[in-house]
Amino acid sequence: MREFSQEEIDAVLALADTLEPYAYGGNCNSLSGKILALLFFEPSTRTRMSFETAMMRMGGKTLSLGPAEGSAIAKGESLADTIRVIGCYADALVIRHPKEGSARLAAEFSPVPVLNAGDGAGHHPTQTLLDLYTIRKESHLDGLSITLLGDLKYGRTVHSLAYALALYGAEITLVSPPSLRMPDQIKADLEAKGTTVRETGELNEVIEETDVLYVTRIQRERFPDPREYQKVARSYRITTDLLRKVKDDMIIMHPLPRVGEIDPEVDKTKHAVYFRQSFYGVPVRMALLKMLIGGDDID
Amino acid sequence: MTEMEMKITPIKNGTVIDHISAGQALNVLKILGIYHTTDATISVLMNVTSRNLGKKDIVKVEMRELEVGEVNKIALIAPGATINIIRDYGVAEKYAVDMPDLIVGVVRCPNHNCISNTDEPIKSRFLVKNKNSVVLRCLYCEQTITENIADYLI
Numbered sequence: 001m002r003e004f005s006q007e008e009i010d011a012v013l014a015l016a017d018t019l020e021p022y023a024y025g026g027n028c029n030s031l032s033g034k035i036l037a038l039l040f041f042e043p044s045t046r047t048r049m050s051f052e053t054a055m056m057r058m059g060g061k062t063l064s065l066g067p068a069e070g071s072a073i074a075k076g077e078s079l080a081d082t083i084r085v086i087g088c089y090a091d092a093l094v095i096r097h098p099k100e101g102s103a104r105l106a107a108e109f110s111p112v113p114v115l116n117a118g119d120g121a122g123h124h125p126t127q128t129l130l131d132l133y134t135i136r137k138e139s140h141l142d143g144l145s146i147t148l149l150g151d152l153k154y155g156r157t158v159h160s161l162a163y164a165l166a167l168y169g170a171e172i173t174l175v176s177p178p179s180l181r182m183p184d185q186i187k188a189d190l191e192a193k194g195t196t197v198r199e200t201g202e203l204n205e206v207i208e209e210t211d212v213l214y215v216t217r218i219q220r221e222r223f224p225d226p227r228e229y230q231k232v233a234r235s236y237r238i239t240t241d242l243l244r245k246v247k248d249d250m251i252i253m254h255p256l257p258r259v260g261e262i263d264p265e266v267d268k269t270k271h272a273v274y275f276r277q278s279f280y281g282v283p284v285r286m287a288l289l290k291m292l293i294g295g296d297d298i299d
Numbered sequence: 300m301t302e303m304e305m306k307i308t309p310i311k312n313g314t315v316i317d318h319i320s321a322g323q324a325l326n327v328l329k330i331l332g333i334y335h336t337t338d339a340t341i342s343v344l345m346n347v348t349s350r351n352l353g354k355k356d357i358v359k360v361e362m363r364e365l366e367v368g369e370v371n372k373i374a375l376i377a378p379g380a381t382i383n384i385i386r387d388y389g390v391a392e393k394y395a396v397d398m399p400d401l402i403v404g405v406v407r408c409p410n411h412n413c414i415s416n417t418d419e420p421i422k423s424r425f426l427v428k429n430k431n432s433v434v435l436r437c438l439y440c441e442q443t444i445t446e447n448i449a450d451y452l453i
Contacts, residue, residue: 002441076417101414101439105421120412122440185443 001125001160001166004169013133015287016280018298022057023282029059031295036092037063039082039106040117041097046278047117047126051094055287058295059257063090080109081153087111091293095119113292121156127255128160130284131214134277138251139211144170147206150216150236152182158216159186166195172281173198173206177232180222203236208245213271215254215261240264243271253277310340313361315383316373321346323377324356326449330372331360339363354381372405374398375433375448393419398430406444406451413440421453 022028036055040048052062064138065086079102087093087110095106096117103116103123118124119144146165148158151172162172162182172195174182181199190197202208207213215238223229238252238261254274266272290298319327324343328334333341342359349355356377364384365373373380374396384392404422408415415423415437424438435444444451 079414080418080419080421097414098412099414099417100410100412100442101437104439105414108421117325119414120440 001123001128002163004125004164004167005240009129009132009164009167010130012284012287013136013292015290016129016133016283017137019058019286019290020283022298023054023279023286025057028057028298029296030290030298031055031058031060034060034092034293034295035063035090036060036289036293037065037086037093038296039065039086039093039097040094041065041102041107042118044096044117046281047096047124048094050278050281051115051117051285051289052265054282056213056288057282058286058289060091060289060293060295067225079105083109083114084111086118092289115288115292118156121154123160124156126281126285126288127157128164128280129288130277131157131161131253131255132164133280133284134253134273135212135251136275137280138276139249141168141170144168144212145210146170146212147173147175147203148214148215148216149175149203151180151218151222152176152216153180154219154222155216158182158214161214162186163194166190166193171196172196173200173210175200175203175206175236177201177218177236178215180218205244206292207242208247210250211247213246213250213252215252215258217257217259217261233260236261238266240265240269241242243269307313309388310359310361310385311388313359313363313385314365315384315385316358316360316365316377317355318349318352319356319358319373319377319380321352321354321356323449324358326376326452327356327358327380329449330376331358331365331369332451333360340369368405370396371399371402372452373404375402375452377436378430378433398425398427398433401425401438402427402435405453406448407453408437408440408442409444409451410437410440410442413437415439416421 023221055062083106092113094115094117095103098120100120100122102119107114116125152158157206187197218233220229250271251273256278324345340361344357346354380396382394383390402425405426408423425435428434428436
C-alpha cells in the first residue's frame with residue numbers, strides 16, 4: 001500500500017463510485033468473456049466472495065482453486081510454477097497465501113495482472129482501498145481525525161490503512177492495550193510523512209473528537225492469561241453508552257468478522273457503517289478488475 | 300621502520316581491504332567465505348590506529364582478487380572500506396566499496412515466514428534504504444534489517 005500514490009488511490013475510488021450502481025445488480029457486461037482465477041491458499045469468505053461477485057457483476061467468470069487443492073499444490077509444486085501455469089488460464093489472478101511477499105513473487109512470474117488478497121501477516125491492499133472508499137463515502141478523507149482501536153500490533157489492516165491515510169494528511173489516534181501497540185517503525189514512518197500520531201490507552205479521552213472510529217478484533221490467543229484477555233476485551237467494547245458524547249456524524253468501521261468488540265445494539269445507530277463497509281468491497285474490487293483487465297466500455 | 304609498517308608487510312599478489320570499520324574484520328572474512336580451515340595466507344589487523352577513523356581493521360588476502368559481488372557484500376558491514384588489488388607488489392587497482400541500491404542474493408530475510416526463505420526459484424532482494432547507517436528492506440515482505448547485518452549473510 002505504501003507504493004500507491006494519492007492520485008492512484010483517488011483514481012480507484014472514483015471508478016468504484018462510477019461502478020457502484022452495478023454492484024447492486026445493474027446491467028454491466030464490461031468484462032464479458034474475461035476470466036478471473038482465484039488462488040486462495042488460505043481460507044477466506046468475504047474477500048473471496050466479494051471478488052467473485054465483483055467479477056460476475058461485470059459479466060465475467062471466475063475459476064477457483066479450493067483450499068484443499070491449494071494446499072496440495074503448495075506441498076509439491078513451487079508457487080512460481082503454479083502461477084505461471086494458472087496465469088495462462090485467466091485474464092487476471094487473485095492470490096491469498098500464508099507467506100509474506102507471496103503476491104509480489106506471483107506478480108514476478110505471472111503473465112497476467114495479480115491482485116494481492118492478503119499475504120500472511122503482510123498486506124491486504126484491497127481491504128485498505130475499500131476502507132478508504134468507505135471513509136470517503138460515509139465521512140470525508142480531507143482533514144480527517146481517525147481513531148484506530150484494538151490490536152494495532154498484529155493487525156495488518158490498520159497498518160496499511162495508516163500508511164494510506166498519511167497521504168491524505170489525516171490525524172491519527174491510536175488506542176490499544178500496552179501489549180498491542182502499533183510497532184515503533186510504523187509510527188516513525190507515519191511521523192516522517194508529517195502525520196500527527198497520538199497514542200493513548202483510553203478511548204474515552206479521544207472519542208468526542210474523532211470523525212471515524214476504526215475498531216479491530218483483539219484476539220484471545222494474544223493473551224496468555226484468559227482473565228487479562230477478558231479485562232482488556234471488556235474495556236474496549238463499543239456500546240451505545242459510549243456513543244452518547246460522540247460527534248453526530250461520527251462513523252464506526254470494522255473489517256469484520258467481529259467477536260464481541262461492538263455491542264449488537266450499536267448496529268441500529270446511525271454511526272454503524274461496518275456492514276456497508278463490507279459491501280463497498282464489491283465496487284472497489286470491480287474498479288480494480290476493470291483497471292487491470294480492461295474489457296469493454298461501461299454503458 | 301614504523302610500527303604500522305611492521306604489521307603490514309607488502310604482498311606480491313592479492314587484495315588488501317583497508318579502512319574496515321573497527322571490529323568488523325572477522326565478518327569480512329566470513330563474507331569472503333574464510334571461516335573454515337584454509338590454505339590461503341591471510342593477515343588480519345584489528346583496531347589499528349587510523350588518522351581518519353580513529354581505529355580501523357585491515358584484511359589482507361594473498362593470491363585472491365576480490366570480485367564486485369564480494370565487494371558489495373563488504374559494503375554492507377564496512378561501508379567505508381577501500382579495496383586495493385595488488386599485482387607484483389604494486390597497487391594495480393584501488394577503489395572504495397560502493398553500496399548498491401539493491402542487494403540481490405547476499406542477505407537472508409530475518410522473517411521466517413517470508414516467501415524468499417522457501418524453495419521458490421528466487422533470490423533474496425533487499426532495497427538499501429539508508430546508506431549511511433545501513434537499513435535494508437526486504438523487497439518481498441518489507442521486513443527491515445537495521446543491525447547485526449553480518450548475522451544474516453547467506
